[in-house]
Amino acid sequence: MPVSRRTLIVGGAAGAAVAALPTGAAIASNSGPLRTDPFTLGVASGDPDHDGFVLWTRLAPEPLADDGLGGMPSRPVNVGWEVAQDERFRHVVRRGTAVARPESAHSVHIELNGLLAGREYFYRFRAEKHVSPVGRTRTAPAPRASGGALAMAFVSCSQFEHGYFTAYRRLAEDEPELILHLGDYQYEYAKGTYTIPGGNPRDHEGPETRTLANYRQRHAQYKADADLQAAHAVAPWLVVWDDHEIENNWADEVPEQPDPDFLARRAAAFQAYYENMPLRRSSVPHGIDMQLYRRLHWGRLATFHMLDTRQYRDDQGCGDGYKDCPAAVDPARSITGAEQEKWLLDGFRRSTAQWDILGQQVFFAQRDNNAGPAKVTSQDSWDGYVASRDRITRGWVAAGVRNPIVLTGDVHAHWASDLKLDYDDPTSRTVGAELVCSSITSGGNGADSDPATHPFLKINPHLRFYNNQRGYVLTKVTRERLDADFKVLPYVNTPDAPAYTRASYTVEDRVPGLHQTYSRPLDPAPTLRSAPAIPDTAEWETARP
Structure with missing residues (x-):
C-alpha cells in the first residue's frame, strides 16, 4: 500500500530502500561512530531555479549544546544525499556525497542543477548508519513557461x-x-x-x-x-x-x-x-x-x-x-x-x-x-x-x-x-x-x-x-x-x-x-x-x- 505524501513530508518518515544511499569513502574518526541520530534539525531546500535548487541539513545529535556544535565530534563527516522523482525513492535521479565539516557547524549545502524544469522531487541524507527525514521540493518552471498556477x-x-x-x-x-x-x-x-x-x-x-x-x-x-x-x-x-x-x-x-x-x-x-x-x-x-x-x-x-x-x-x-x-x-x-x-x-x-x-x-x-x-x-x-x-x-x-x-x-x-x-x-x-x-x-x-x-x-x-x-x-x-x-x-x-x-x-x-x-x-x-x-x-x- 503506498505511503501518503503527508505521512512522508509532514510526519517526517525516512522512506524505504535506505541502503541505496551513498556514504562515500571512509573518513578517519577521532571519536568513533555517530551513536545517536544526527538529523535532529531536519532537512530543507531553497532558492529553486528552473533546473535545480539547494538542499540543506545540519548534523546535531545534541542540538542545544552550549558550544553551538550540536554534540558533533570535531571531525569531518561524509553525508550521502539523493534526489528522486517519487516518495519511495524507486526512481533516483541524482545522488552524491558531501562533507559536513566542524568549521561550518557540520552543515551541508548541496547546490544542484541539470534537473527537469517544473518538477516535484524528493530528497534525503545519510550520515553513517543514520538516515534523515524525507523532504519535498521542486524546480521552477522553464524560463519561457507562462501557464499553470x-x-x-x-x-x-x-x-x-x-x-x-x-x-x-x-x-x-x-x-x-x-x-x-x-x-x-x-x-x-x-x-x-x-x-x-x-x-x-x-x-x-x-x-x-x-x-x-x-x-x-x-x-x-x-x-x-x-x-x-x-x-x-x-x-x-x-x-x-x-x-x-x-x-x-x-x-x-x-x-x-x-x-x-x-x-x-x-x-x-x-x-x-x-x-x-x-x-x-x-x-x-x-x-x-x-x-x-x-x-x-x-x-x-x-x-x-x-x-x-x-x-x-x-x-x-x-x-x-x-x-x-x-x-x-x-x-x-x-x-x-x-x-x-x-x-x-x-x-x-x-x-x-x-x-x-x-x-x-x-x-x-x-x-x-x-x-x-x-x-x-x-x-x-x-x-x-x-x-x-x-x-x-x-x-x-x-x-x-x-x-x-x-x-x-x-x-x-x-x-x-x-x-x-x-x-x-x-x-x-x-x-x-x-x-x-x-x-x-x-x-x-x-x-x-x-x-x-x-x-x-x-x-x-x-x-x-x-x-x-x-x-x-x-x-x-x-x-x-x-x-x-x-x-x-x-x-x-x-x-x-x-x-x-x-x-x-x-x-x-x-x-x-x-x-x-x-x-x-x-x-x-x-x-x-x-x-x-x-x-x-x-x-x-x-x-x-
Whole structure:
C-alpha cells in the first residue's frame, strides 16, 4: 500500500530502500561512530531555479549544546544525499556525497542543477548508519513557461518563547509549492527578556546571542521544533532576514544601542544564518558582508525580487519608533542602499513577468497614526525613508511593471494595502498592492479584531485590512489574478490550534489594488486558552525590553 505524501513530508518518515544511499569513502574518526541520530534539525531546500535548487541539513545529535556544535565530534563527516522523482525513492535521479565539516557547524549545502524544469522531487541524507527525514521540493518552471498556477505562502516573526509553531504545521498541511520567509526567523533575546502578557509559554536556551556559538545554538533550538521542520520539508524556501536574526532594529553598521563589538556580533550572526539556511554559494558571508538580495524567476508567471532592507540602510533618522521626523523625507537617505536600489530598478525595466513580487521585511505603505496635520510614522519602516520608497514606486511605474506586489512581515499582524503615488491624496493613483503577514508566534495569542474600528484604517484610507491574530498568508498566483488568504490561529500559547481563513483578497491582472472576496464574521469571544490577548496596537513590534 503506498505511503501518503503527508505521512512522508509532514510526519517526517525516512522512506524505504535506505541502503541505496551513498556514504562515500571512509573518513578517519577521532571519536568513533555517530551513536545517536544526527538529523535532529531536519532537512530543507531553497532558492529553486528552473533546473535545480539547494538542499540543506545540519548534523546535531545534541542540538542545544552550549558550544553551538550540536554534540558533533570535531571531525569531518561524509553525508550521502539523493534526489528522486517519487516518495519511495524507486526512481533516483541524482545522488552524491558531501562533507559536513566542524568549521561550518557540520552543515551541508548541496547546490544542484541539470534537473527537469517544473518538477516535484524528493530528497534525503545519510550520515553513517543514520538516515534523515524525507523532504519535498521542486524546480521552477522553464524560463519561457507562462501557464499553470503557483501556490505560494509567506511567513515571518517566529519568537520561540511566545508560543508554539503550530502555524508552520498548518502551513505544511496546505502543501504550498514555494514558501517565503520575510525575516525574524529567530530572536536574539535571553530567556525571559522579551515577555508577553500572561508569561511566555516556553523559554530560550542560552544567553542573548552575541557569539557564533550563541547563534548556532539558537538556530538549532528553533530548527529542532517539529512544526518548523514540517514546513521546511514540504516545499523550497526563499529566505531573507530582518533585524532579530542579529539584534533588534540594527541598521547597517549601527546597533540599536552603542556596542563596540557589534561588527563582530554581526559577522557571527551572518555565519550562523548561512549555516542554517538553504542558501546558494553566492550568499556565503565574508566577515560582516553577505549577499542576500537576489532574484528568482518562476517561468514568465512571476519574478521574485528578494530585498535586504537592513544591511545597507541609513540609520533611522529619529530613533526607531513612531515620530514626526524631518529626516524621513531627506532624499539622500535610503533603506536599500544605492547599489541594491539600482539592481531593483534594473530588474523592473528588464522584467517580462506577469507578476513582479517584492519579498521584503518592513511596512512599505504609509502608516500615519496621527489624525492631525503632523505625520507620525514608524521610522524603522519605509515611512522613515520616504524618498527611497518614492524612487522605487515610481521606478516600477516608469518601467511599466504589469502587476507589482509587495510582500511584508515584521509587524506581528495581518494587513492589506493599496499602494499609492501620493499617500497624502486619497484620490491619487493606485499603483500596486501590499500584503502583510502576521507573525507565527511573536506577540503571543493576539485576538480577532474588526478592521473597520482600527484607527489606522480611518486615518489611512489606502489601508484595507487589519487583523491581530497569529498566522500566515497563502496565495494562488495565476495569469489572471493573485488570490491571498489571510490564515489565522485562535491561540498559540498551547499546541495544535486550528487554522482558518479570516479574510481573502484578490488582485486582478492589470488592475492594481485590492478587492476583498471573503471575510469571516468577527468572533466576539475567541478561545485563548488561559493567556490574555496582547494589546490591540500596531506598535507591538516596538514594545521590546
